Amino acid sequence: MSSSALSSDQIFGHVKDTHYFHVPRAFDVFDGDGHFKLPQPIELERPIILLNIDGMDEVNKMVENLDFKLTKFMVLELVVALVIAVIFIHLAVRMTKSERPKGKMWNLLESFLLFIRDDVARPAIGHDADKFLPYLWTIFFFVLGCNLIGMVPWMGTPTGALAVTGVLALATFLVVIGSGMAKMGPVGFWLGQVPDMDLPFVLAILLKPMIFVIEIVGILIKHFVLAVRLLANMFAGHIVLAVLVAFIGAVGSSVATYYHPLFVGVSVASIFGATALSMLELFVAFLQAYIFTFLSALFIGMAVHPH
């Protein structure tokens, strides 16, 4: 029983990236296991990179193989990117043609764009903010799209994978470093990480390198946490949803009939609980997209205007 419904394989299999889309088995007309396997355009005999560092089993386990396998999250990301591109290119064409915002969708999208511009980018970055708007808008809508597509039944949440959030955080890191170096000069940016403290020469020789190291580690940690924060929120939320729904399966395997009051009661409670949590997840999807964008803007602002 437990291995089928509440086992970590089952639970994490619904939240983590897979090579198939998992749908109710009733819908699976092929082999009936509920797995729509993705076609693999590249079949390698062995992975290109297989991390195997001696004495670092945990790291070896953490980093999966580089084998060019198509996964669910890749497809979903692509879908999200296409939807975003279509929506906003269409909006851009409409805005170029007409001066007045017409329709609910136009106004809604514009309110998002203006919110990011006026309440996130400009306060955090200052007068250079508009230069970074394309990046911030893209990251906001991409993260939001990836978060929201996880709320569609039988899809998944790409932002629940470190590979996705890590790359997004890396992108922010590169923008931060790049913009800082472009503004302050390559040397000036790195030297600017150490605050001016009017230290006596001897102390400065001792302290400044240490502070420099701390600041650099701080920057790295900030961006790592940016990735982990989004990952943890999306991952945890969906794990909780999966566990709630898995209660139905767990109880179902332990009762004789599915009209058993326990099964019906747990089913109803699970469904209502999952519905309520889904509402929360919807909110979290928007909140985390906002936080990721806001922190990206804040880091860019700190790099461009260090003091």
Place this chain on the structure above:
Amino acid sequence: MQKWFRFTFVLVAMTCMAAPRCSHGEGHDSQHSEDSHVAHEEHGINPSPLTLDPDLSIVTAIVFGLLLVVLAKFAWNPIMEALERREQGVAKQLDDAKAIHEDAKKFAANYEQKLASAADEVRSMLDEARRDADTTKQRIVAEAQEAAAAERTRALREIELAKYDALHELRQNSVDLAFGLARNVVKKELNSADHTNLIQEALENFPAMSR
């Protein structure tokens, strides 16, 4: 309410139908366990949330990079320009509206000023008219008084003339009467001496009467 009830019922029914397939039946269960096992082996589900799939990272980087480039060129730049254009348009309209408002205020001030000067003019005209009326009144009164005085003078002169005529006539009549009376008296018993006395007396008295 009924809708909600129906919705809940359908959900529960679907769950009841799906759940047995998910976890019931020995044969199926073992089949599924096997599937899970194969799947697990295939993609190696590691329950740690911190696993990193380099394939997914590469695809994410490509998808996100392409999305950024495509959106920047075809969406964000046109949208930013459109927003900028609209903001400038709105700012210009606000400036225009302010300028028009200022003009309107000036016009209103001018109008108020003109109204005030018109009221002053009316007031001065009224004062002038009142002054004219006073002058005319005084002139008419003076003329009337003058005319009345002239009339009075004329009346006095006429009275004087009438009095003179009356006195003259009275003197004439008195002389005639005296002469008549004297003639009658003399005719009867007066001698010449009496005659003379009488005349003398009459002549002496006469001036006193005529005065």
